[in-house]
Amino acid sequence: xxxxxxxxxxxxxxxxxxLGPRSGRRIALALLRRRTTLLDPLRDALTAVSxxxxxxPLCGNLDTCTPCRLCTDERRDAGLLxxxxxxxxxxxxxxxxxFRGRYFVLGGLLSALDGVRPEDLGFERLYARAxxxxxxxxxxxxxxxxxxxxxxxxxxxxxxxxGRPVTSLAQGVPVGGELDYLDDGTLSxxxxxxxxx
Amino acid sequence: xxxxxxxxxxxxxxxxxxLGPRSGRRIALALLRRRTTLLDPLRDALTAVSxxxxxxPLCGNLDTCTPCRLCTDERRDAGLLxxxxxxxxxxxxxxxxxFRGRYFVLGGLLSALDGVRPEDLGFERLYARAxxxxxxxxxxxxxxxxxxxxxxxxxxxxxxxxGRPVTSLAQGVPVGGELDYLDDGTLSxxxxxxxxx
Numbered sequence: 001x002x003x004x005x006x007x008x009x010x011x012x013x014x015x016x017x018x019l020g021p022r023s024g025r026r027i028a029l030a031l032l033r034r035r036t037t038l039l040d041p042l043r044d045a046l047t048a049v050s051x052x053x054x055x056x057p058l059c060g061n062l063d064t065c066t067p068c069r070l071c072t073d074e075r076r077d078a079g080l081l082x083x084x085x086x087x088x089x090x091x092x093x094x095x096x097x098x099f100r101g102r103y104f105v106l107g108g109l110l111s112a113l114d115g116v117r118p119e120d121l122g123f124e125r126l127y128a129r130a131x132x133x134x135x136x137x138x139x140x141x142x143x144x145x146x147x148x149x150x151x152x153x154x155x156x157x158x159x160x161x162x163g164r165p166v167t168s169l170a171q172g173v174p175v176g177g178e179l180d181y182l183d184d185g186t187l188s189x190x191x192x193x194x195x196x197x
Numbered sequence: 198x199x200x201x202x203x204x205x206x207x208x209x210x211x212x213x214x215x216l217g218p219r220s221g222r223r224i225a226l227a228l229l230r231r232r233t234t235l236l237d238p239l240r241d242a243l244t245a246v247s248x249x250x251x252x253x254p255l256c257g258n259l260d261t262c263t264p265c266r267l268c269t270d271e272r273r274d275a276g277l278l279x280x281x282x283x284x285x286x287x288x289x290x291x292x293x294x295x296f297r298g299r300y301f302v303l304g305g306l307l308s309a310l311d312g313v314r315p316e317d318l319g320f321e322r323l324y325a326r327a328x329x330x331x332x333x334x335x336x337x338x339x340x341x342x343x344x345x346x347x348x349x350x351x352x353x354x355x356x357x358x359x360g361r362p363v364t365s366l367a368q369g370v371p372v373g374g375e376l377d378y379l380d381d382g383t384l385s386x387x388x389x390x391x392x393x394x
Contacts, residue, residue: 003261005249009242015235017227018220029285030214031243032250032259038212039247045206046228046240052202053229062229064200088226 006032058129060105060122062087070094070103077101079136081129083155085109085143093141101139104129109147110154118154126155130164140168203229255326257302257319259284267291267300274298276333278326280352282306282340290338298336301326306344307351315351323352327361337365 006028014024031039055061056068063069070076080101084090085108093099106121130138138159142148156166172190173182182190203225211221228236252258253265260266267273277298281287282305290296303318327335335356339345353363369387370379379387 003250003259003266005242005245005261006259009239009246012235012239012242016224016239018223023215025285025288026215027213028246029283032246032284035247038209039243042206042209042213043240043243043247045202045209046236046243048202049206049225049229050232050236050240053200062200062203064202069200086226087229088222091222 059103060087060107061090061103075100078134080139081135081137082139082141083126084141085148089141089143099139106151109142110151111147121151123155123158127158127162130159131162135164137165137167140166142168144171256300257284257304258287258300272297275331277336278332278334279336279338280323281338282345286338286340296336303348306339307348308344318348320352320355324355324359327356328359332361334362334364337363339365341368
């Protein structure tokens with residue numbers, strides 16, 4: 001049927017997150033049908049990021065310059081250090097536009113199941129970074145999962161021993177959320193953390 | 198947040214069929230995280246198909262040689278000519294492995310709504326191909342949609358005037374299909390086309 005080259009492309013596409021053999025075939029055909037508008041731009045975009053995008057040695061963000069633009073932006077508050085699991089979560093916070101401080105990307109979460117220990121993540125670098133004099137507050141923006149909360153707990157314990165103020169994201173009702181559809185844990189957490197109007 | 202290069206990659210990925218901004222971001226991050234196992238192979242595969250894959254001038258299939266391997270394979274029956282809408286349908290038939298003849302890819306279907314007329318598709322080339330002496334039977338493997346059946350009807354009319362035997366795919370209960378879940382049209386068609394056991 002199809003050639004080795006096309007089959008290989010389908011295989012590689014099918015390894016991308018969220019895709020499989022069927023969507024890989026569909027995308028491969030679309031790429032072959034629209035070479036100048038789809039295939040060539042994709043190849044050029046891949047070449048560009050492959051050659052130019054590097055990990056920031058300070059925060060772990062991905063950018064074309066080192067340190068990254070977030071770390072060198074003078075308008076951002078160097079006193080606020082936000083700890084995130086990965087670059088996807090960093091991007092999510094940046095899309096929100098609320099946070100105007102600096103980041104630290106852990107690159108993962110502690111996990112007894114997957115065998116991820118503190119020394120596998122950048123904890124020592126985080127502690128050194130948090131100990132810098134400019135840092136006034138460390139914000140733990142980690143997932144509200146068992147792994148996320150375990151990791152947050154370990155980091156908070158250590159930083160509080162260092163005398164650093166540590167905060168974490170509020171838990172409660174999501175914006176636009178119907179109480180009826182909310183899980184019991186979230187509802188209880190929102191009730192415990194209730195605020196005066 | 199992310200750089201222009203990364204944002205451009207996300208935009209291009211989001212234009213692929215079945216993907217959007219969210220899946221584009223997810224795939225871009227996966228590519229950046231796994232450069233040697235994901236990004237570089239994808240870029241190389243794109244380069245390979247871009248440089249080497251061409252459309253077969255005889256049947257419209259995609260291959261690295263002209264005419265394509267299906268058209269030059271002596272073990273395939275040149276007397277059977279199977280008309281399909283596009284390369285995706287050709288691949289689907291080849292995966293089945295049942296058909297061992299030659300193909301003709303129309304590249305689309307007649308559509309009053311989308312303004313696709315007979316002269317927009319390769320009808321003249323198809324008629325010339327079907328008129329070759331080697332061709333014993335033309336099999337219309339077109340979708341069982343309004344456009345597919347209209348297209349099949351127009352082709353069948355013309356070829357029967359030329360005295361060529363024309364067949365089309367059987368309609369009926371899909372393999373593994375529950376009668377209860379089948380639409381009425383398919384069930385009626387299967388009943389009309391009933392066969393002795």
